[in-house]
Amino acid sequence: MQRYFVAPEQFRGVIITITGEDAHHAARVMRMKPDDQIIVCDGVSRSVRAVVLEASPQEIRAEAEEELLQDSEPAWSITIAQGLPKADKMELVIQKGTEIGASSFVPFESERVIVQYDGKKEAKRIERWSKIAKEAAEQAHRHRIPSIQPVQSWRQMLTLIGEFDLALFCYEREGAAAHGKGIANAVRQWKLEREKSSDEVVQNPRIVLLVGPEGGFSEREAVEAEAAGAILVGLGKRILRTETAGLVGLTCLLYESGAMEGA
Incomplete structure (x- = not known):
């Protein structure tokens, strides 16, 4: 239908x-x-x-x-913060991320972004990205259309980290290091800490997944993100393309939330 x-x-x-x-x-x-x-x-x-x-x-x-019951939306509200990639890769991230279950997307500039961002074309670009999200939400039988935020600077992105209940910074060194923290372990540790806390448990947590552009994140950015409250995580020992990393991370998060279980 x-x-x-x-x-x-x-x-x-x-x-x-x-x-x-x-x-x-x-x-x-x-x-x-x-x-x-x-x-x-x-x-x-x-x-x-x-x-x-x-x-x-x-x-x-x-x-x-x-x-109709609105039962197709994940309990966890997950944002993909994506370092601006080349060509039409952002469109792929938005389309597939919407199908999988992302709640919003935040494109941002960082040290190794290759594309030349043109602020004059931002409104038109956001309009196109929003249309892609709408069509993907319809195809996936979702009840909400993910929001597309304006392009943020790296400094703005660091400030946004504090607005989420959990911020995960995808860093290839964490994936390659034997002692590195994987995304699943990081989330499970976070869930345990929440359960032990005397504070009221957030039922619908807001989570942001930060993904670097084609060249990844610099060491300086990793240090700054961690200082801002993000947890550095890896997505395995293989190096993923920028348009793949966010989708893999999103799927891992939804699995940990229970959203991938059968009806």
Whole structure:
């Protein structure tokens, strides 16, 4: 069943209005007609099975028939902070990361970033990345679209680390070293410390996974990230491409959260 995301204000009681590119896609590509069924999500708190009342390339009107459980979102809110990669690799990270279960993406500049970031093109780039996330969320039957944050400087990224319950800094030296801490061990140790703490346990922790660009992170950046509160972790003894590392780390985190278990 085709899934569409709309703004909350496009829900008016049981009547839903779909406009823009989604209406064109539904009418022209999917050839929607009255009595066809679709799933519509507001990206916040509501997902419904609806029946199409009217269909045109300009507007689809549908009526909600059944409220659906929003049970496809992970309990852990995981952000992939990605050092800006070359070419269209960021698009791959966003597309596949959305399918797997990332909650948001933060692109950032760092010492070994190769691409020349053009701030004048940022709005257009964010718009494209957001569209990729939306389409991937629809394909993966998610109830929320991951957010795409503006490109951050390295200093801004260091400040953001403190806003998360757990920050993991993917560093190849940790993976290569015999004494290095793997991501699974780091997370399990963090979970044990949370359970032992007398403070109230966070049920829906916010976690950020920092991934370097093609050249990885410098030693200086590793020191600064650790000082800011991040835990240095490895992803195994093999060297992963930048567009692979975040996806592997995300999958490891979701496994540790229990999100990869069967229904």
